[in-house]
Amino acid sequence: MPKLASQQCVDPKLHKPTENQLLKALDADVQERLFPHLELVELPLGKALYESGDVLRHVYFPTDCIVSLLYVMENGASAEISVVGHDGMIGVALIMGGESTTSRAIVQSAGYASRLAGQRMKSEFNRHGDMLHLMLRYSQALITQMAQTAVCNRHHSIEQQLCRWLLLSLDRLKDNHLVMTQELIANMLGVRREGVTEAAGRLHRQGVIDYSRGHIIVTDRARLEQLSCECYSVVKAETDRLLPLSRHHPHSVS
């Protein structure tokens, strides 16, 4: 098992809003109007951007963090509904007019995001310009992801879903190194921790991943894609179709 690199020290100044693909896709005039009001915030692992039922005060555009939309049931069981990284936004309900959702948003990979006050987002949206159309398309991408998650939960094995989940995370990270315990993954997938342990063990034996105490390194992404269910590629293809502006970024594999 390789020695894992310690957390790099990141200069906040390097986090341009346009690292977020949605912000990057906006027209220049919208950017000029909006960017002065963006606030760079650091999001530690586990932080809740909002809880179920909360009135949304901000929307978040991740630059290098990953946020999971989680649904938690009455008995405490949970399941992940969507994964959002530099390709998306947290707080769609705000522009939909609902002000709140039945889900919660949890930081799954620490990093930075650009934050915008809800009122500013709404007034930009209400200009019915570029932001409106971008948000609509993003919403459809979100809907696609949720629908696919529903089907995946019904029909696919833990191992397949773990592969899908790793790929979703990988696409939203700069390297092939995830900081994540099996316990947390189990929460996301809505399964037992032991189930994740066994699936991860099988992947390790096949040389697809290395891992140790909260760190996972994907060593064979191609194989991971083979072992994953179709759900990953279907969602990816549809997202690329709906949001072609989110340019392709390389997935480097060591």
Place this chain on the structure above:
Amino acid sequence: MPKLASQQCVDPKLHKPTENQLLKALDADVQERLFPHLELVELPLGKALYESGDVLRHVYFPTDCIVSLLYVMENGASAEISVVGHDGMIGVALIMGGESTTSRAIVQSAGYASRLAGQRMKSEFNRHGDMLHLMLRYSQALITQMAQTAVCNRHHSIEQQLCRWLLLSLDRLKDNHLVMTQELIANMLGVRREGVTEAAGRLHRQGVIDYSRGHIIVTDRARLEQLSCECYSVVKAETDRLLPLSRHHPHSVS
């Protein structure tokens, strides 16, 4: 087992567009502009309003039919994503800008719907008036339903899900009588037909439903709600919150 009433002969002229709650909720001026272009269409059981990937030509506002949004996987396995009746619309993707979706829309209970050409819908939407805001709220309701479906698929038993499904259908019908085989229900839920048979048998023994060869009658709705998972009531509460204009309609139980 009671003798089941034969299909009533319905006069199409009685199907006013405003039987659909979304159309009803629109401002009078929007209605005046739109209603002349609505076309009443009869939708037989099993008809596909669109297939996965189809370019959407129309949107549909059901008056007394029920349409299921189904996702079908590569291997033929399927799962229901959403149920739409007189409370909703089929074809959200059209206004989102995607033009198509990865799901298909199948008529689950025969009846009528008001159909509107995609272009007319888009131009009305692009006036950025009442229709825009209604559609946004409806989209959030849809998102909520899909998210809940994902969680339900993960955590709840077939019996619980069958109860939920019956309640969803019941809310969108005028009486407590469903025309639906267990085979089709199994397709919707993404489970084996035998699983539905066993769950339905248990419900029958508890006096909750009567059924026979493609007909189901709910005889104890209150009990059905008790046996259902929380998913039904959560979605209902959230939908009522988001779309309060869809007035309460009685669920008469014989």
Place this chain on the structure above:
DNA sequence: ATTTTTATGTGCGGTACCGTACAGAGCGCG
């Protein structure tokens, strides 16, 4: 009336996952 089709009931072995329990292993910290 007989055959065919469709819908439902039942049984059986297989399996994926669950709940629980507990054992080891890596790491932080006094």
Place this chain on the structure above:
DNA sequence: CGCGCTCTGTACGGTACCGCACATAAAAAT
């Protein structure tokens, strides 16, 4: 160094659901 905590590995019985096979029953077709 030893102690404790967190993370991971393993085992075991239980169960919900699956795939399959086939029986029964109601409706439809001939």
